[in-house]
Amino acid sequence: MRNTARWAATLGLTATALCGPLTGAALAEPAAAASSLYAPSALVLTLGHGENATTVTPERAVTLTCAPTSSGTHPAAAQACAELRAVHGDFDALGAGPDALCTREYNPVVVTVDGVWRGKRVSYERTFANECVKSSYGTSVFAF
Template sequence: MIQRRTIRRSSGRFIAAAVLGAAPLVAAAPASAGTGASSGAYVLVIAPEDTSRTAAIKDSSLRCGPAGGSHTNAPLACAQLQTARGRVGAIPEDPGPCTREYAPVRVSAHGTWNGSPRHYTKTFSNLCTAVRGTGGVIFAF
C-alpha cells in the first residue's frame, strides 16, 4: 500500500519515489482479454507546488477491472476512466464552486489502460480546482 509522505525540499523526488514504489502495481495490471471490459492501474499523486515549507504529499493507487486499490471511491473513478478511455485529461470537469485561495497543487496519474501507458500531470490553483477540473472523483482521496 502506498503511504503518505512529507515534502521537505523537492516534490519531484518524492513524486518519483511514490510512482516508482508502485511500479509493480502498474506493471501487474492485466490487459483486457477481449471481454469488452477495460482494465487499468494508476498511481495518483497530489503534491503542493510550494516546496519552501513542509507540506504533505497525498497519493493513492487505483485499479480498474475490477475496481480496487487504495482509492476511496474506486468504482466511480473507474467508471469515469472507462468513459474517457483511460485518459484523465478527457474526463469532463465537475462544475461547482471552489474557493479563490491560491495554494497551487500538481496532480499526476501514471499507469496503464488496456495495456497502453497513460500519463497525466497538471498544476491547478488549489486542491478544489484540481478535484473539480478532473471530474470530481479521480483526485478526491
C-alpha cells in the same frame, strides 16, 4: 533529489498495482487463464501543493486498478474507474462539474498519474489553482 524519491515511490506503487492482481495466476488452468485475459489498467495517483511535479513532494498517493475489477487504495475506486472508462482514459476530458463554485484563491495543487491504462503507458500531470478546483474535476478520480 525530491524527483528521484517521487519516481521511486511511483515505480514501486505501479509495480505493486500491476503485479498484485497476478499473484496466484500461475495456478489457474490454461483454459481459465485464456478466458480471463484483459488489458491491464493500473495507475498511481499523487497529490502535492506547489507549481509543478518537479518541485513538489507528493503528500498523498493512491493506487487505482480498473481491470479486471476496480480496486486499489483509492477511496472511490469503482466510481473513479467508471469515470475513466466513460472518457476512455483521457484525463483532460474530465471537466469541472456544472455546480462547481470555487474561490479565486491561488494555492496550487499538483496531481500526477503514472501507470498503464488498457495496456498503454500513461503519464499525466495537472496543476489546479486550489483544492476546490481540483475536487471539481472528475469528482471521483481526483478525490483522494
